[in-house]
Amino acid sequence: MLQFKELSIQKTQNGFLPNLPLNGKWLDEVGFTVGRGVCASFENSCLTLTVDDSSTDLMVESRMVRKRPRTHLTINAFWLKKCGLNIGDKVGLTLVHGKIQIQKINRFTTAVPVA
Helix, strand or coil: CCEEEEEECEECCCCCCEEEEEECHHHHHCCCCCCCEEEEEEECCEEEEEECCCCCCEECEEEEECCEEEEEEEECHHHHHHCCCCCCCEEEEEEECCEEEEEEEECCECCCCCC
């Protein structure tokens, strides 16, 4: 099942670095469950996140939101800067089971889901 989401790059609490927090049950639905490792790779202006339990690139965590645990994955400044993404940029997320692809979009175009 292919899904698509549009989000904006946020700033960290100190306001200096880009940050992309991903959270919600949709992460579980595409296979990014708490405790799983995530491998990040960059190719053709697309950041690809793949579930890989042996990876130490990123980790899916559980965070408390309104007194309930919520699946959470933060894409930090290292990966976002590598892709040329800055605070305020719009991104499109293509969701496939076990994979999230992130591409920059602008107000004139929308991202096309990557197969």
